[in-house]
Amino acid sequence: MPLEEEFVIHHLSPRRKRWGIAALAAAALGAPLLAATATTPASGAExxxxxxxxxxxxxxxxYAYRGGIYSDLGFRLEVEDAPLEIWSQRAPDYLTLPTAVAKLxxxxxxxxxQEQVGQLKRFVKIRIVDRNNPDAAPIRRFRSSCVxxxxERIHPDAEFKNPFPRTCYYSSFALGAVSGIPAGWAGTIFGYESRLRLKPGQYDLTVRxxxxxxxxxGMSPAERVASTVLTVKTEDDCRGCREGRSTPRLSPNRHEPDPSGGVDSIADLxxxxxxxxxxxxxxFGIQVSRNGSxxxxxxxxxxxxxxxxxxxGFRRDGEDVMDAYQYFLDEGGNQVAYQEVGTMVWHPAPSHNHWHFNDFATYELLNADQTRAVRSGKESFCLANTDAVDLTGDGAAWDAYEEDLGSVCGGYELRSIREVLSAGWGDTYTQYRAGQSFPIKNLPDGVYxxxxxxxxxxxxxxxxxxNNESLRKVRLYTDRHGVRRVKVPQVGLVDESGGIYDQFRG
Incomplete structure (x- = not known):
């Protein structure tokens, strides 16, 4: 289900100021000034x-969920060359209908x-044909939308932050709303509660x-329409997950950062x-599984x-792999540099079903002499803020809980994704996740x-x-009933006996 986010109303500066910030960031990267030169015309130019x-x-x-479909259906508006910015307003006496303006x-x-502030009335028309019953009359619906x-960003050298409100809220008494998509970004036209009511099966879905x-x-006939084959399943088919493996080749984003413009070490920043x-x-939360293995x-x-x-991450052509880049920000939160840092992969396990970043952490069980005994199969991660660890430090983000979690794990259909771990925050993974455990069946009792x-x-x-390593001492033993058990000494004054805080993430 979509996670609730605190709605922060941003004071939107003039577009030219935003373009100037994008230009400075791109220049610092040695990258093409895509966001700036395309939208800031030379003197006398159109x-x-x-x-x-x-x-x-x-x-x-x-997947069907509470009578509707749980999916944004993968449809996106991709915006190039200049931002798409839409304002809708109405008079405070509520005696006239709202108006909507695209600020180009x-x-x-x-x-x-319009009828409602913040919703574009009848923005798209939907046509649905049942592949199992092609002779039946197509289903046609108009759908209002919040653009x-x-x-998600589709060009690595596009504006780093989306300056527009990150979600859409509606009130019958709202007087004004702003929505938009920056240049080099793609935005949804459907929320995850699509309100389409369809039986399990396959459908040809066209949106215009x-x-x-x-x-x-200024959209051409070809630019205004897109189609997909929609497969509807029940939650029981996959425990509520989105089964991406049935999706064929997906094109990548049009280009990635030029590796020659990146940095190689902290000294290059x-x-x-x-x-x-x-x-x-x-x-923490260390225990032996019920079968003792x-x-x-x-x-x-x-x-x-x-x-x-x-x-x-930026998707490769036809692969379930994204090339990953780490980005560096100045004190104002503006992008100033980047470096290539490996890959992200699609993790299809039932307890995951989302995109994971490789090379973030490893888990090992060491012998008493601290040589490796076993390595965990958990080697990739979906980064997100799950726990505030120290909010008193320099630069700690006080309000960063689940920042960017709306896109951090993502569906299979995504072509780019952002994963964030804010200053002062940590990302917890529990033993319930696939691969996160150590096989001990063949290990002798003793200290590890x-x-x-x-x-x-x-x-x-x-x-x-x-300071990247932590070691937690444990002792494996077999009790008098032949049951494998573990004893975990306390760390300082920290007492875990009150229970384990389980983050249902992975």
Whole structure:
């Protein structure tokens, strides 16, 4: 289910100021000034309006949930060259209908008649054909929409942050709303509660931006329509997960950062650039599985630095792999540098079903002499803020709980994704996740150490790599009934006997 996020109303600065920030960030990267040069015309030149295209994956699997479909159906508006910014307003006496305006670089454009502030009335038309009953009359529906209710960056050199409100809220008494999609980003047109009521089966789904909006936004006939094959299943088919493996080739985003414009070490960053600092907490929640064959545990890697750890992934052509890049921000939160840091992979296990970043941490069970006995199969992670570890540190984010979690794990159909671990926050994984345990059936009784190591291959740039390891001493033994058990000495004054806090994530 979509996670509730605190709604922060941003004071939107003039578009030219946003373009200037994007230009400075791109220049600092040595990257093409895509967001700036395309939208800031030279003296006497005609301004460039956004190029907008409706896109969809070839196939989408959705799950019936409480009478509707739990999916955003994969449809996105991709925006190039300039931001798409939409304002809707109404008079405070409530005696007239709201109006909606697209604020384009060439000037304001009035959109079709509205009924509600924040919703574009009858923005798209939906046509559904049942593949199992092609002779039946197609289902046709109009759908109102909030443009960019969720969004992701599709060009690595596009504006780093989305300046528009991150979600859409509606009130019958609202007086004004702003929504939008920055240049080089893609935004949804459906929320996860699509309100389509369909039986399990396969459908041809076509979505078309209605004529009045398409003409106002300069969309060609080809740019305003997209189609997919929709497979509807019940939750019981996959325990509520989104089964992405049935989806064929998905095209990548059009380009990634130029590797020659990146950085290789912390010394290459501009002086004074804030950086993350990954540290590992002692493993906790340690127990032997009921059948005695696995040592289960929970672990948390956290960010003690003065900057968030930000990793964006960009999908390869036709693969369930994304190339990953770490981004560096100045004190104002603007992108100033990046480096390539490996890959993200699609994790199809039932307790996961989302995108994972590799090379973030490793888990090992060490012998008493601290040589490796067993390595956990858990080697990839979906980064997110689950626990506030230290909010008193320099740069700690007080309000960062679940920041960017709306896109952090993501569905199979995504072509790009952002994963964030904010300063002062950690990411907990429990023993309930596939692969997170140690096989101990063939290990003798004795003393061992659970080792949690952040950034094991030093792939990520951080301020300190000497504090990445934690060791938790344990003793495996067999009781008089022949049952395998574990004794876990207390760490200082910390008493875990009150229970384990389970984060249902992975």
């Amino acid at each position: 301004p460039t309006d956004p190029a907008i295209e409706l896109v969809a994956p070839d196939k989408v699997t959705a 670089p060439s000037g304001d454009v009035t959109l079709p008649e 960019g209710e969720t969004s 931006v209605t004529k009045g909006y398409a003409e106002a936004l 501009p002086p004074g650039t804030p950086t993350p600092d990954l540290r590992s907490l002692p493993a 696995q040592l289960q545990f929970a672990a948390n890697v956290w960010n003690a630095g003065n900057s968030p750890l930000v990793v964006d 150490y659970v080792r949690v190591l952040a950034n094991p291959d030093s792939t990520l740039i951080e301020s300190d790599t000497t």
